[in-house]
Amino acid sequence: MPTPRKTACVEIGGIPIGLLTDSDHFFNLLCKRYHGFLSSSRPEFEFEFDLIPAGPASDEEARVRREGDDWILERGDFHVRCDLRHGRGVVRQSANLYSLDSVLRLVHSLILAQRGGFLLHAASAICQLPGSSVNDRAFLFSGVSGAGKTTMTRLAPEDVTLLTDEISYVRPNAGSYAAFGTPFAGELAKPGENRSAPVAALFFLEKGLENRVEELPSAEAVRRLMRNILFFAEDQRLVEALFATACDFVARIPVRRLTFYPDGRVWDEIREFNEVAEHV
Amino acid sequence: MSENPIYVARNSAIAARALAGEMMVMNSADSTFFTLNEVATVIFQAADGRTPLREIVRDRVCKQFEVDLAEAEADAEQLVSELSQHGILITSNQPLPSETSR
Numbered sequence: 001m002p003t004p005r006k007t008a009c010v011e012i013g014g015i016p017i018g019l020l021t022d023s024d025h026f027f028n029l030l031c032k033r034y035h036g037f038l039s040s041s042r043p044e045f046e047f048e049f050d051l052i053p054a055g056p057a058s059d060e061e062a063r064v065r066r067e068g069d070d071w072i073l074e075r076g077d078f079h080v081r082c083d084l085r086h087g088r089g090v091v092r093q094s095a096n097l098y099s100l101d102s103v104l105r106l107v108h109s110l111i112l113a114q115r116g117g118f119l120l121h122a123a124s125a126i127c128q129l130p131g132s133s134v135n136d137r138a139f140l141f142s143g144v145s146g147a148g149k150t151t152m153t154r155l156a157p158e159d160v161t162l163l164t165d166e167i168s169y170v171r172p173n174a175g176s177y178a179a180f181g182t183p184f185a186g187e188l189a190k191p192g193e194n195r196s197a198p199v200a201a202l203f204f205l206e207k208g209l210e211n212r213v214e215e216l217p218s219a220e221a222v223r224r225l226m227r228n229i230l231f232f233a234e235d236q237r238l239v240e241a242l243f244a245t246a247c248d249f250v251a252r253i254p255v256r257r258l259t260f261y262p263d264g265r266v267w268d269e270i271r272e273f274n275e276v277a278e279h280v
Numbered sequence: 281m282s283e284n285p286i287y288v289a290r291n292s293a294i295a296a297r298a299l300a301g302e303m304m305v306m307n308s309a310d311s312t313f314f315t316l317n318e319v320a321t322v323i324f325q326a327a328d329g330r331t332p333l334r335e336i337v338r339d340r341v342c343k344q345f346e347v348d349l350a351e352a353e354a355d356a357e358q359l360v361s362e363l364s365q366h367g368i369l370i371t372s373n374q375p376l377p378s379e380t381s382r
Contacts, residue, residue: 218300219315226306226313239308240295247297247304 007046011039012104013169013180014196015111018043019100023051026095033097036194037183045087045107047080054094062106064233071233073106075099084110101184105167109230113238116245117171119230123149123186124168124179126161126197127270136161137200138179139270140168141258142228147205150187151262160267164192167230170199172245176252200274202249203258211269212259221255222246288336288360288369289329289376296324307367314366319345320359327369329376333360 003022008030010017016039021027026049031038058076065072071089073080077099082089089107093099109119122142128135141152153165163169163179166186170177177199181192204216204224216224225246231239249255256273260266290296293309303321306313316324319341326336337356342349363369370380 217302219302219304222297222299222304223313226311236293236308239306239311243295243306243308244297247299251299 009039009043010034010037011041012037012182013171016041016043018046021049029097034183047089047091050092051095052092062232064106066235078103113242120168121228122168123153123165124163125156128159136197138197139200140202141205143205148207155264157267161193161195177249199253201254203256206259208259210261211266213273214257216255216257218250221250284373285332287329287372287375288327288333289378289380290327291367291370292379292381294368305368328378
């Protein structure tokens with residue numbers, strides 16, 4: 001008698017994705033890993049798992065390409081074929097959550113590119129701003145490895161909600177952009193909170209001897225944004241869509257260079273920046 | 281400027297957006313990114329593959345920037361050569377489709 005399939009619906013960025021497996025062990029792993037992001041929504045996409053024995057870990061770059069109407073996502077440790085228009089896909093991988101995290105990131109990056117959003121190499125957090133026209137605002141902190149993404153999240157005061165210390169999730173929302181929490185953790189090894197808020201600003205981080213916020217010319221902002229967007233697909237149409245999104249984001253959201261000395265006072269600078277922005 | 285007419289067309293792999301008065305172009309084939317100066321922007325926008333570069337310089341560049349025709353033609357030829365090397369424009373001695381694959 002065949003084992004009944006179980007579905008874990010994981011909703012990141014308001015996009016519910018059903019993960020179907022007939023393995024109780026893998027299902028339990030999924031539920032534990034994405035605990036804060038499990039949802040009872042009807043999945044927009046369903047991915048069936050074909051679990052294979054574990055192979056060696058893979059550190060190669062993922063490849064994402066089209067094959068007819070399907071997308072093929074592959075790396076040494078997984079192979080995915082999916083039809084995003086019909087919301088279906090098959091994932092072949094071992095019962096390895098590292099592989100699954102990568103698959104989910106790639107799938108979301110494709111969905112977001114089609115919907116005017118993106119995944120960004122950035123930490124993000126919600127700052128409560130009582131007295132502001134919007135109480136909760138999200139701040140994104142991007143930069144190369146070592147620029148200070150994790151440091152910024154470690155320095156955050158208690159009333160700041162961490163959305164992620166590694167991969168920020170950005171979607172268009174009400175004529176602007178909103179950031180969503182993700183379970184994708186970096187050095188902090190702590191998943192973000194499943195919350196969202198309008199984006200107040202994007203900061204490109206640099207460590208320095210003092211805290212300083214500086215304007216970035218639009219072209220430089222777009223250039224840096226494009227460099228930090230997670231996108232692997234070899235698809236001209238989607239790359240062009242992402243470029244349009246990056247330009248739109250820069251036109252709507254303040255993008256600044258934040259030089260910071262790594263202590264808690266940098267968060268005063270963030271709040272101050274927001275207060276000034278609110279009154280402009 | 282060379283005797284033969286030079287026709288210029290945009291590479292179809294180039295995506296372009298104007299933002300805060302600057303024209304940004306990206307080659308979607310390799311994600312390289314450029315910001316065009318004002319003269320390059322005028323030439324890029326006028327690069328329809330049918331209008332000779334000489335006419336673009338005479339009717340657009342010289343009118344907008346009040347520069348000497350001979351000097352502008354020499355600069356434009358140099359500029360188009362650089363944009364072509366970066367895959368932003370395609371050049372030919374024959375008319376081209378307005379967006380051309382490289």
